[in-house]
Amino acid sequence: MSFASRVASFAAMSFSLVALIGTSTPGWANGLDRSLIATPTLATLNTLAPHVVPDQIAPGATVEPEVSIPDVDQSVVQDDDDNSYDSLAEAVADQDTVAADDTMRCLAGAIYFESKGEPLSGQLAVAQVIINRAKSGRFPTDVCAVVKQRGQFSFVRGGRIPSIDEARRSWQTAVAVARVALSDAWDSVASEALYFNAHGRSPGARMQRVAAIGGHTFYR
Template sequence: MTFTPLRVGAGALAAVLLATPIVTAGSGAQAQDRAEPVEQTPLEQVEPLSPPEPQVRFVASETVQEITPEQAAADDVAASDAATLAELVAETDTSALAPEVRCLAQAIYFEARGESLEGQLAVARVIINRAESDAFPDDYCSVVTQRSQFSFVRGGRIPEPGAGAAWTRAQAVARIAHRDQWDSPAGDALYFHATHVRPRWAGRMTARATINRHIFYR
């Protein structure tokens, strides 16, 4: 859960870290204040992300993922006349996702597939905002696999989602978020947690939005 982009087509990918927290299938956060549950709620909940402690920035070994011309073209901004987010999701092609956009889609799937499309977009917005911030790694995959941020990540690896409508929607939302085609109430949020917990760090943050079962902060 309580889970900002180097646009894949924009240049090289490097990783940056600031020990901080993130978001639906239950995430943990680094150096996190464990929140006491207020009530028991079903899966698809995010654990609170705790704010960073030391402001340490470092660049990991450089990695370059090859992007095919098809992927680069597919992730270019595409104009749309969609009147709603649902319409935009329905018309968005989910083929040929670039590796970074796929990481974003996987995070959406495992953290927020039980949320509304707006809730999924908000989770994607947090990851993109982190990738754009100097306080976090510089690309989606590194943000998602940052230590102790997302509980679905095991040993630095993101599991493969199952095929189905939920995965297709997550891929569409990821591409829409990456293209910045739809505004999210989460705005510039860098953190979020499930509404059924009360992390102590939340009192030091400014709430940006409450969407479904998540509260988003900056």
């Protein structure tokens, strides 16, 4: 065999041997290739990747923003029934019987002199007339001014309310009724009345009757 033929045979054998190794030991070849690639460690991957807990949010669910609900202080929640009464007599009995200011003293004075002998509903109606006048815009805007207005109430003398024995039960009742009226603790049946007079007296031509209580008839 010539030298050239020997070189060619050796080259062919070498090529066959490399092909045999590549096909029969793929794990070794793949392992050799991976050893040449620098890969990050598992800890490094966990640090770089976002932290997601897949079972906390269902697929397709809408995530609502959190709403902060302030705590309610129950001590400042008012009960609408705290000031309710079963009767006018109960409302009157629950009041202080001391006239605290001029407004209450004037209103109680009118109740006392005009209706101390009337039922409680009649006394409250008198008080309601005076309060309605002060709110109407047709009379003075102050309760005392309404009571002391010239020619309106016969018990007023020279623009003054006569002195009253405040130890009398009828005065104390008048004060309590005045408190009920001023605090709107009970609805009067004469809630729209602006006038009243004794039964048997003719009202003004344009007055409309609202109620009749005790010895008085009430009009608007």
